[in-house]
Amino acid sequence: MTTLEPTVDDLLRTLAPQVVGVLTRRYGDFAAAEDAVQDALLDASRQWPSEGVPRNPRGWLIQVAGRRMTEQVRSEQARRRREELVAGQVPADRRSAPGADAGDEGAHDDTLTLLFLCCHPVLSPASAIALTLRSVGGLTTGEIAAAFLVPEATMGQRISRAKHRIKDSGAPFRMPDSAEWPARLDAVLHVLYLIFNEGYASSTGAELRRVELSREAIRLTRAVHTLLPDNAEVAGLLALMLLTEARGPARTGPDGELVPLAEQDRGRWDTAAIAEGVSLITAALPRGPVGPYQVQAAIAAVHDEAPTAAETDWPQILALYGVLARISDNPLIVLNRAVAVAMVDGPAAGLTLLADPPPALTRHHRLYAVRAHLHELAGDREAAVADYRTAARRTASLPERHHLSLCAARLAAQGGS
Numbered sequence: 001m002t003t004l005e006p007t008v009d010d011l012l013r014t015l016a017p018q019v020v021g022v023l024t025r026r027y028g029d030f031a032a033a034e035d036a037v038q039d040a041l042l043d044a045s046r047q048w049p050s051e052g053v054p055r056n057p058r059g060w061l062i063q064v065a066g067r068r069m070t071e072q073v074r075s076e077q078a079r080r081r082r083e084e085l086v087a088g089q090v091p092a093d094r095r096s097a098p099g100a101d102a103g104d105e106g107a108h109d110d111t112l113t114l115l116f117l118c119c120h121p122v123l124s125p126a127s128a129i130a131l132t133l134r135s136v137g138g139l140t141t142g143e144i145a146a147a148f149l150v151p152e153a154t155m156g157q158r159i160s161r162a163k164h165r166i167k168d169s170g171a172p173f174r175m176p177d178s179a180e181w182p183a184r185l186d187a188v189l190h191v192l193y194l195i196f197n198e199g200y201a202s203s204t205g206a207e208l209r210r211v212e213l214s215r216e217a218i219r220l221t222r223a224v225h226t227l228l229p230d231n232a233e234v235a236g237l238l239a240l241m242l243l244t245e246a247r248g249p250a251r252t253g254p255d256g257e258l259v260p261l262a263e264q265d266r267g268r269w270d271t272a273a274i275a276e277g278v279s280l281i282t283a284a285l286p287r288g289p290v291g292p293y294q295v296q297a298a299i300a301a302v303h304d305e306a307p308t309a310a311e312t313d314w315p316q317i318l319a320l321y322g323v324l325a326r327i328s329d330n331p332l333i334v335l336n337r338a339v340a341v342a343m344v345d346g347p348a349a350g351l352t353l354l355a356d357p358p359p360a361l362t363r364h365h366r367l368y369a370v371r372a373h374l375h376e377l378a379g380d381r382e383a384a385v386a387d388y389r390t391a392a393r394r395t396a397s398l399p400e401r402h403h404l405s406l407c408a409a410r411l412a413a414q415g416g417s
Helices: 008-027 030-051 057-075 077-089 111-118 125-135 141-148 152-169 178-200 211-227 232-245 271-284 292-305 314-327 332-345 347-353 359-363 365-378 381-394 398-416
Strands: none
Touching (some): 008 057, 008 211, 111 125, 125 152, 178 211, 332 347, 332 359, 365 398
């Protein structure tokens, strides 16, 4: 055993989809593999803090989860036929689980294959995305529900149904042929986008960023880009991630506090990532057709190429948000566009856009955070304080809550409330 690292949760999150992939390939049952791995992760979270991380943590998880699957097969009459079928398909020397620290097929990373399996056409796009966020991204049901702006119970039912539909479909565990990619690609890209967003701006907990998630999203998007180098939206998504992640080091202060974009030290931005992102989006846009990831990448490039916040080309950003609003129905675009309108035409114009927000936004803390910012720009400190406080109550991110509460306290001290 080695000394427990402070990033054990990150390690488990990274290994989970790889272990699910190994067991799905070995036993042919995705739903059972996903359940068994969740049990193994729980065992690891209980044992590793006191006993240390195994020398081969992935092998440990494969062994424990594989044992759970074997126990389930042997104890449930309904699964006996599947056990016999699997036993007939797997060579004799592969039927027993390997040692926890032994090398085996677990060394092969099946994450990309698992990603495409979870985005199988048998599922609706919403169900495919939710399932993949759970199985590949390692997000909790609550985090996924927040991304979809729906209750957690609703999301739990959706994920459970999706797992069983994949099982009932009999879909093989393999990378789809190139002819099958178009039917799954939209869901795959959306999943990667949401995993990245959760990593870049964590929706819950004490940390503003979950770097392991954003890096994994970039890694998988690079892999998809390698498969589809001429797809403009894949390139656009990779560019968007790189251009956004480039600002990551400047998003937090010395004590982990949130630093807004306008106040960030741009000297801390990753210039190599910016250069790569700009190159990708510059090459992708002429290829068309233009999709939402390309437009968002173009917006990110405008921000990243501005020497200072004051020199940001807001008219160009506003024009790009106009294009984005025409090709995407994401309600969060309304918020971002309102900020751009405020920077070009004044805060009152931005507030007018938010006078009748989409119903889904009324449950989201960002509506109140943006509205508070615009009220502050307009000089309405009382309204800004009220909205900052509402936003702080509604966010589950502790750094965001702290930042929003400080904003409210600062304005209140000036006489706003």
